[in-house]
Amino acid sequence: MLNAIEISPDIWWVGGIDWNERSFHGYSTERGITYNAYLILDEKVTLIDTAKSSFTDEFIQRIKQVVDPSKIEVIIANHIEMDHSGSIPAILELAPNAKVYASAPAGVNELRAHFGLDVEGVKTGDTLNIGKRTLSFLQTPFVHWPDNMLTYSEADKILFSNDCFGQHFATTKRFDDEVDTCELFRQAKKYYANIVLPYGAQAQKALKAAAALDIRLIATSHGCCWRSHIDEIVAKYQAWSTYQTENKAVVVFDSMWHSTERMAREITDAFIAEDISAVLLDVKATHISDVILEMMDARYVAVGSPTLNSNMLPTVAGFLTYMRGLAPNNSHRVGLAFGSYGWAPLGPKQVYDELERAKFQLPVPAITQQWIPSEESLAELQATVRKIIAEQA
Known part of the structure; x- marks a missing residue:
């Protein structure tokens, strides 16, 4: 049985674990990769990101443990790269009435190009009410594609951070305080060095915008979520994005x-x-x-x-x-x-x-x-x- 994990009341991790992947765009991933997706149970059942297409079955099995996939009404695509968006078509087959949201214009254009989808565009400052929660969006272009954005749930104080603060680190543990801290920060540093490094100025803008938010949990698109070491990883990003040596x-x-x-x-x-x-x-x-x-x-x-x-x-x-x-x-x-x-x-x-x-x-x-x-x-x-x-x- 592939288990979904509740990371906060009514918010479930339903992603995929790629234990054996050893290369990502020329970057060696000796600890594998996770494709993190999150399911929010509210008046409108909401899915934030999906998984690489080769993990679609695993991803859908986890969703089915929590809810009938046909009840998904909202799909938020924080990033259109295929390790994030690859399972969107499969979800839309199960939930054909779901509405897809992505960053405008880049995310909208990329989803149309990839899958021919009808997509609702959102920009920084836009909000979406899904019931008890109102989600807000923050575009972070070129951290590390032009379509990247963050989604924030004020009710839960959770930042769905996309590629920011991520690590290529396959593990059954979902939180930073459940794994070896040295290895976690090493993988976070390697991820930044090989994926985010060219975009220091853009990362700085994202950090400044995120600093205005009250964050209890950072739910990343790869690796572990941050709940006990938020200040430390933000400080690391501050140093890395300003090229401190x-x-x-x-x-x-x-x-x-x-x-x-x-x-x-x-x-x-x-x-x-x-x-x-x-x-x-x-x-x-x-x-x-x-x-x-x-x-x-x-x-x-x-x-x-x-x-x-x-x-x-x-x-x-x-x-x-x-x-x-x-x-x-x-x-x-x-x-x-x-x-x-x-x-x-x-x-x-x-x-x-x-x-x-x-x-x-x-x-x-x-x-x-x-x-x-x-x-x-x-x-x-x-x-x-x-x-x-x-x-x-």
Whole structure:
């Protein structure tokens, strides 16, 4: 039996749990995904979001535990991406008289394009009375699609937050205080880093608007709902959306015959010797979405590649392309390009160009090493890192 869970009086979680999904748009989801949907029992039975189409049966089974699906009169589509909206057509087959509401104009246009539906558009400040409750809407465009919006129930003090505050985290537990807190916040940070990061300015607007609401529970579209750590996750979003960094270094590299790797280890040790927390990440062994997770709050980012066929290694190029797409604000970060070569130092110089394009501060040119680094050259590399750190003090 697939259980629905009552998260508040007359409000039920009826979503789907995707235990085995390991990739979402190139982002590794090692803890799986949940597709959260919420059923409100009021004079008008209301459904907020649905589930990915491959979880339609599971989703409908949970609804049937609570109410006959034909009694659903209102469907609110907070977001039209298919992991949220994929089961809307199946619900409308069971409840053909239900009215669908989405953000206007983007959500309305997207639902029409996806499913050919007749949709009622809503905007920020609009309300919908469903009986004892009046739901209000807050558009949050580009957090992370143009159609995104939040729905708030003042009677319950619940914010149905869509992708804001979410985590890709498959669990049978529905609340933040029922799971490991460290893992929860790690997954929330990874979610922000790989999905919401490009939209800091828009996230700031959403945070300011939500600050005016009295919130007892944040019901997310993915992962756990927040009830015991609301202040903490809001504070994290405030820091992440304003691109705050810590005195931390991330050293990212790939290597062919260990010369670039030796340079990467020396750079890492140099940061550690200066009492700066550092992580060393080989992109052959670390997924690029986990590199972004570590990089998001790092003050220093060093990227290394040898030269292969007059280019940087494809693995490093793939990471830099992925990073560029997430458009982090790097103007306050210090970048360092490095790498080894045999005939020409083209790989590390291409890394430098990519870091420059991404608007890192670059205090020194690309550091290059022909063939195998000597102890003397490694000592010089450490001295360069120390000088960079001293200049940033």
